[in-house]
Amino acid sequence: GAGVSQSPSNKVTEKGKDVELRCDPISGHTALYWYRQSLGQGLEFLIYFQGNSAPDKSGLPSDRFSAERTGGSVSTLTIQRTQQEDSAVYLCASSLSRPQGEQFFGPGTRLTVL
Amino acid sequence: ILNVEQSPQSLHVQEGDSTNFTCSFPSSNFYALHWYRWETAKSPEALFVMTLNGDEKKKGRISATLNTKEGYSYLYIKGSQPEDSATYLCAFTDTGNQFYFGTGTSLTVIP
Numbered sequence: 001g002a003g004v005s006q007s008p009s010n011k012v013t014e015k016g017k018d019v020e021l022r023c024d025p026i027s028g029h030t031a032l033y034w035y036r037q038s039l040g041q042g043l044e045f046l047i048y049f050q051g052n053s054a055p056d057k058s059g060l061p062s063d064r065f066s067a068e069r070t071g072g073s074v075s076t077l078t079i080q081r082t083q084q085e086d087s088a089v090y091l092c093a094s095s096l097s098r099p100q101g102e103q104f105f106g107p108g109t110r111l112t113v114l
Numbered sequence: 115i116l117n118v119e120q121s122p123q124s125l126h127v128q129e130g131d132s133t134n135f136t137c138s139f140p141s142s143n144f145y146a147l148h149w150y151r152w153e154t155a156k157s158p159e160a161l162f163v164m165t166l167n168g169d170e171k172k173k174g175r176i177s178a179t180l181n182t183k184e185g186y187s188y189l190y191i192k193g194s195q196p197e198d199s200a201t202y203l204c205a206f207t208d209t210g211n212q213f214y215f216g217t218g219t220s221l222t223v224i225p
Contacts, residue, residue, distance in 0.1 A: 004157070033213070042118070043158075043203065043215035059212065091157070103148075103213070105157035 002026070004106035006092050012112045013082055021077040021109045025094030031101065034067055034077050036088040043091065049075065082113045116140050118206050120216035127194050128224050134190045135219040137204030141185035148205040149178055149189055152218065158203060161189075194223045 005024045013019050025032050034046040045059040049069045060066070064082075069075040079086055089108045095101035119138045127133050139147065146165045152158040162171040167182040175192045191198055201218040208214075 035215070040217075042217035043205075043213075045212045045214070048212070056212070093158075102160040102163060103150075103158075105150075105159070107157050 004092055004094055004104050006090075006106035006109050008109060009107060010110045010112075012114065014114050015084060016081055018078065018080045019082055019111065021079075021090050021092075021111070023075045023077070023092030023094075023106060025073065025075070025092070026104055027073075029094035029096055029104070030072070031095045032069060032075050033093045033095075033103065034075070035091045035093065037091065038085075038088040046077070046090075079111075082111075084113050087111055087113045116206065116208070116214045118204060118214045118216040120202075120204055120219050122219060123217070124220040124222070126222045126224060129194060129196060131194050131223075132190065132192045133194055133221070134188050135202055135221075137187045137189070137206075137216055139185050139187070139204070139206035139214070140208070141183060143208040144182045144185075144206070145209050146207045147180055147182075147187050148207070148213070149187070150203040150205065151200045152203055153200040161202075191221070194221075196223045196225050199223045 007022045030051045032049040035043045047067045048056040064080045067077045089110050091108045092106045093103040095103045121136050148163050149161040150158040162178045164180040169180040171178045177190045180187045199222050201220045203218045205213045205215045
């Protein structure tokens with residue numbers, strides 16, 4: 001079956017612009033996570049959705065970052081007024097259950113803010 | 115902020131050599147320890163999930179052990195092959211909601 005997909009694969013934007021990153025999880029996976037990896041850093045947790053529960057937004061680095069998950073499936077991560085420090089690879093993962101559940105990662109979106 | 119540390123940061127070994135890496139994590143509020151392999155230009159993929167102190171997992175030439183009391187896990191690769199070249203990530207989950215990833219160990223196997 002299809003894995004986790006993300007779009008776009010690459011995004012170059014100018015400082016101050018808004019960007020939207022999309023994640024299509026594996027069908028039936030109730031948990032969805034967003035992470036980012038900045039150059040030379042580990043994977044940084046951003047936000048977690050589990051079913052219809054309120055998302056855990058504790059990892060979002062600033063109020064310029066927001067995410068939503070529509071119909072318990074597709075998720076969109078929005079970054080407003082992008083800054084150069086937002087440049088990173090943004091990864092989405094989904095799983096059946098957590099925290100023991102194996103996470104299946106998408107290919108990531110490489111965001112470059114000029 | 116929870117610190118998950120991995121060592122070494124990078125490693126070069128000859129084909130056929132055996133090797134191991136370390137993941138250190140907080141020993142309190144432990145729930146699970148995950149190992150992932152992340153090959154260049156691909157997505158991270160899960161290797162093991164371990165939950166019990168003393169757990170040992172094996173998949174082919176790769177195995178892992180877990181010590182929750184002292185807060186470490188070892189990943190072993192026996193007879194390294196070039197296709198094992200990747201970054202190996204560990205992630206700790208506590209009784210809260212987050213995964214805490216280490217920065218990874220980058221393995222290069224030289225043919």
